[in-house]
Every structure is written in structure tokens, then in C-alpha cells.
Amino acid sequence: MKSFRFILAIAVAINLCAISSTYALDLYVDTKTKQIFAEPGPGRVHIGSYVKEEKVESPPVSSQQVLADSAKKTESTESAPARQNQATEVANKALPERLASQVSVLEERVKEVEKIHGNFDDRGLHWSTKDGNFSVSLNGRIQPASQYNFINDPDPAFGANLPNELNSGANIRRARLGIEGTFFKIWDYKFEYDFSRGNGTVGSGITDAFVRLNHTNALSYKIGSFKEPFSLEEAASNRFLTFIERHMSVNSFVDNPNTYKTGIGVNYAVQRWQTGLAFQTEPIGGWSAASTSVNANGNQNRNNGSGDTGWQGIGRVSGRPWMEDETKFMHVGISAGHTAVNTQYRADGTMVGEGQTGGGGGMAFFAFPGTNVDRTNILNTGNLSTGALTDPNRREITSYDRYGAEAWFVYGPFSAQGEYLRTNINGAGYDNEHLTGYYGFASYFLTGESKAYHVRNGAANRIKPHRPFQWNGPGWGAWEIAAGYDYINMNSGVITGGQANMVRFGLNWYPHSNVKFQANVIHMLDINTARTPITNTDGYSGGSGARTNGWNNADLSAFLTQWTIDF
Structure with a gap:
């Protein structure tokens, strides 16, 4: 019975398929009875869809048509490789373009990410934009120093004056922090502050504070506070000096009047x-013999009858007439400057800064013996303006003229340098008085390095050791030895500032290009201050004349050290 039903279902399905060529039939089987159904139901599983295909008779084909179709197939078969090759060639040509486009997109994304990038180099911590329009560098230096006086024998002080002896000890010689950079490529700027400068007055801590326009790679203009262009040794940064302190004549005629x-x-x-x-006025702040303001902040405040600001025109020309390369050259140069000085007087004709060496007008020159912790002046001209307007013996400095000649010879690890400086004093009560000084020294690198040259400054530059120091490696850094002679004479006519000469010896170690250790021994050969008055007269006050006089024929030798760490 079951077999009959199954056969009947198949027959019905076949008949239904024969009714229409477009009819599709879905069939289902009952999992229990194994019956076939045309509709879904409980226990039924779909077994497929069935569509009737009607046979369509094709028209007869002629022999010519067969030949034509055969030719087309042959042509298609033969042209297929050509079309494939052509498609491959087009794809190969398009591939570099697609890759270039993808690389361009990646580069744009990288530029977006790296518009500003930073690094560390000789300029310190440096950041700049990728197009070079803007940059900024954070830099600074610290110079811990020590001084031990193993011969220290001036005359004893007297009365209410302080002791004449120099003091041993340690301090921070300089602690500077600065920022510099560029904007729109042709402009640059620099601001630097020294936290150990200026005897605690805020304004005096400012050194560089200028903006510069670089007209070409060689020609530039600047405005603000900057070093006056005078002297080979002064043009070099204190980070790159051979000895710990500059020589007496450079300190007295350039540095002490504040070169900034x-x-x-x-x-x-x-x-x-x-x-x-350069055309310059007075320094920022009040710490300087060149400050003529009656106020504590110096040239930052010209109020209360401080008078006009002093000014100067100054310049320097230098070059290397002989040069084989950057390690073998001869440098020569000259400097000159004229400085106008103001002296301030009260309504009754008395001088505001009588006896002072800074503030209230006039000018003084003084020198210390190359020491770095106790830099007490053992030579001192006193204020070169002294006496009231009604005093027939008064003196008033109205200007001074400075001249300098310099030479520097470098031949591999050997170097020799020297300068001569002269300052002429002009004004009421003066007749061709002049102060002079000179120095010379030689140095040699035991490890083969050479002195480096700073083109824009025309002076010494950073030393880069051939083999920087390594704790567990072969490098020991650069080692340099040096010896020199130093002379200054501030006795001339009515000026009785004293005369001195000395020798100094140095050992320098450069473990890295940004780190330097220096050890110096200084020894005074002769000190002549017999003509300096011991009373507070003739431009001296506060016992400064008595102190200078107390160093006449005195003996002094000291051992100095200093680290320089800059970034």
C-alpha cells in the first residue's frame, strides 16, 4: 500500500511538471512515512525544487555559417593572449602611479605628525618646524668654582677698613639660562639671564636680549642688549676660554665696564x-662702572636727575690672512671705540657719585688678579670724576678711547694668542693719561685636537674631543696644557690705579664637548700700588684706596678650579 502511494505521488509530480515549462515545484518528504508532498507540513523536510525544461529545436545551420563561426573562434583564441598582454601592460604602468599616490598620502600624514621635531645639539635643546620657518632652543650653563690661596700676604688693614687678604672658598661663578631661535627663517632672537650676576640687582642679570635680521648669510643687523665688538678674548664665550678668567687688561677695560x-x-x-x-648706550641694570644713573636700577631708570645716557661707537675687524684649513691658520685683528661719559652734579655743584665706582656718573677702572671666587680688586683708579664744580683741582672724565690689537696662531694641537689694549682718558684735569695692558699665552692639546674657530665671532669655539670620555671604553676626552703672562699698568699722570704682572698655568680636560674641567695656578710677580692714596680722597671711597695700597709689593699665589657644564 505504501509503495503504491509513493508511486502515485511521483506520477502526480511528473504530470504537474509537464503542464507548464515555467512551473517550479518544491517537494517535501515525511521523515516517518517517507511520503512525498508538494506542500510543507509537520515532520516534512524540503528535498529540492524541480523545474521543467522544454526542448527548443534549433534552425538548420549552413556550412558557410559553420566556417564563419570557426574563423571567429580561431580569431578570438589568437587575440586572447594579446589582449591579456595589453591589460598586463596597462596594469604595470598604473602600478607606479598608484604606489606614488599612496607614498604621497603617507608623507602628508608624516608631515602632519612631524610638523615640529626636537633634538639636542650644541645649541642645547632645540625644536623647529619642518619648513624651517620657526625654531627655538633652550640653553644654559653652570660653572661651579673653587679658589685656594696658598700664598696670601698683603699688608694688614688698619682702622675701620676690612681685611686686605683674599678669601679661599667655592661658589657658582655663572648660572645662566637662555632661549634663542628663529622666525620666518631670516630673523633670530636671543635672551639670556645670569642668576649669579650683578650683585643681586635684577636688571643686571640680563646679558643678551636682542633681535637680529640676517640680511644674507654673511650680513646681519641686531638691536637690543649684546656684547660690544671689542677684543679677541672678549669675543669668545667664557665656555671656551683657555684659562678660567680673562686676562687683567681685558677684564679692566672691557668686561668690568659691562660688555653687554x-x-x-x-x-x-x-x-x-x-x-x-655698534652704536650702544649704557648696560641694562645698575651693576657696572659704566652706569651713570643715580638710581639702583641703573640705565633702566633715568629718573631723579640721572642725566643723559652715556653712549659709544665701537667696532672690530679681524680675519685669517693665512689659512691652510680649520686647524692651521693665523688670525689678526684690531678694535677701536669712543665712549662718552656723563657725570651728575647736584644743584650746589657737588658730585652725586663722588668716590663711587658705579652709579651717579664718572668712570672707574679696576682689576683683580685672575681669581674666580674672591675677585676683590687689587688695582683701582678710583672714580675718574672727582671734586665739586667749584673745586679748582677737580677732575671730570668726559670720554675715553679704547684701542686693541690681537693675534692668534693655530697649528694643529699648538696654539698661541696675544693682545695689546690701551685706554686714553679725556676730560677736565687730564692730559694724555692712558692705561695699558697686554697678555700672551700658548697651549697644546696632548690628545691631538685643535682650537676651534667661530666664524661669526672671529674667536674661539667649542672643543670636540676625538674620543669622548667613557667609563668602560678607550675614550679619555681631550687634554690641554697652557701657560701665559699677563701685564697691566694703570699708573699714568694723575691716575694712580697701580701696576701688576703675573703668570698663570692651566690644565684643561674636555670629557665631552659640553663638559669642561679647568685647573689653574696663578702667581703674582709684582704689584706696585705705592702711589694709591690710603684715604678716601681723589675719587676713592669706602677704603678702596687703602686696600689697593695695601697690596703694594704683596705676594699672592692661588690654585683655582672650575667645571663648565653647558647645554
């Missing part, structure tokens, strides 16, 4: 020569 002055300047520098010219 406010004004405008122009500089032209190429590889073989450079020149700098």
Missing part, C-alpha cells in the same frame, strides 16, 4: 674675515 650694552649693531662674517660695528 644696549644699542644697534651690524656684523659681516665670512670664512676668512669678519667685522662688527
